[in-house]
Amino acid sequence: MMAAVLEAPGNLTLRVVEDPVCSEGGLILKVEACSICSTDVKMIRRGQKDLVYPRILGHEIAGTVFERDGIGPRVGERVQVFPGIFCGRCPSCRRGAENMCERIRIFGFNLDGGFAEYLLVPRESVRNSGVFPVPDGVKFEDAALAEPLACCINAQERVEVGEGDSVLIFGAGPAGILHALLARERGASMVVIVEPLERRVDLARSFGADLVVSSGGEDLAAQADEATDGKGFDVAILASRDVAVDDDLLALLTPGGRMSLFSGFPFDLAAPRLDLNQLHYREILIVGSYGCTPAHNRRALDLISGPLDVGRLITERVSLAEISRGMEHADKREGLKAVVTDFGG
Ligand SMILES: [Zn+2]
Ligand SMILES: [Zn+2]
Incomplete structure (x- = not known):
């Protein structure tokens, strides 16, 4: 499959990589929308402390279930993926602050993310409420914005x-x-x-x-x-x-x-x-405030399917092949959100 791979800071390459293989209890997502975040731009320029190379970036992800092993949503279901995978057992997880999990892993940071045709979602994510159904009538590109909105919800609840x-x-x-x-x-x-x-x-x-x-x-x-x-x-x-x-x-x-x-x-x-x-x-x-939890993510999707028209924030849509243009759009701060909405294949 095609993917945008960060080989090292400053070196984002579009190339063919191995298709991900569905792991036990996990699922394979056909990515339909992955929005570009200022963190992606920052990581390409300067790297990031949790980043392991080479890495497929992208953590604001929505798509269709392509394959699954056992539990979780069925093949063909429209879902949005919460970017963090947490242990569910540490003190932070137990008090509902999963964003503070001691053992958190994050798509697009230390796991491959959504700037690719397909994404492996491991069992821990499927099991620990990391995959959310996209409500009827909500576009994939709007659902991808659930993550940044959820981070705002976390902040506004705290304050x-x-x-x-x-x-x-x-x-x-x-x-x-x-x-x-x-x-x-x-x-x-x-x-x-x-x-x-x-x-x-x-x-x-x-x-x-x-x-x-x-x-x-x-x-x-x-x-x-x-x-x-x-x-x-x-x-x-x-x-x-x-x-x-x-x-x-x-x-x-x-x-x-x-x-x-x-x-x-x-x-x-x-x-x-x-x-x-x-x-x-x-x-x-x-x-x-830092990041968000699955509970915030759920509330974000509710708001997106209801009163909040987040689609108005999308000012650029690009294909995976044009991802550099999307990154530039985010970097130049001309519009608001750029989203990869076409993955070829
Ligand atoms: Zn982000
Ligand atoms: Zn934890």
Whole structure:
């Protein structure tokens, strides 16, 4: 079969590889859609700590069951695959935080992923609720977005976005836009997005942001003040890697405000200097989130088959042979999501 293989950092090759063989209790998926994530672009450029080479990338996957051994969905069923395979026994797994599993393996990281005609889904994934039926009427390409949406759900649950909250989102990339749609769905009364790229400002408006602020600093402080009548925001979500967590940022929050660290930080921003007394006296909560669990994935599919039109985020569709163009689309930040929807074969 054809696959996009990362041979080493900087070297993504389209080539023929062995067809995967169905393992005991596992299944073979005919991949129908696999969306491109900024993590894929990052991994191609710089590698990643959990990446083992050569590796077929792709972790936002939907397809049709082509072959199976025993349990799980039947041949011909439409499914979406949760990217993590976890042990189900460690303390994190037992408290329902499978994304923190000590022994987690991830498609497209340390197992071959979805930028290929076929994907082997091992038994542990089939058995531990890693394969979800795609609801009737939901397209494969929309179902593939369940994973990034599920990561947003995890973050918003942890930071408790709810009815009447004013929400400030940094970044109008795919994650920021999904956060905006989700915050509305959870009852937020106001959604403000901070986005420096001009072409993404209009995009953010088209997704229903009440206000898009294109710069940080004093300008942001003034506009935040005006938007919230001087009260400050209930919630801030950092869906961009370029935001410094400092006293100015904390000052945008209302007393008792919450902040979600959704994106990872580059080295120079990872060790901030801030006045911890602001957290103490104003009871500010800062909450991290990383990835998602099968429960979040299930809720994401429910939302996709219901009120959330995630298909609007797809601004580029490519074939597997054109995957480099899809990667460029994600890298250049011109549109939002690029999805591989044609696998040849
Ligand atoms: Zn992703
Ligand atoms: Zn575990």
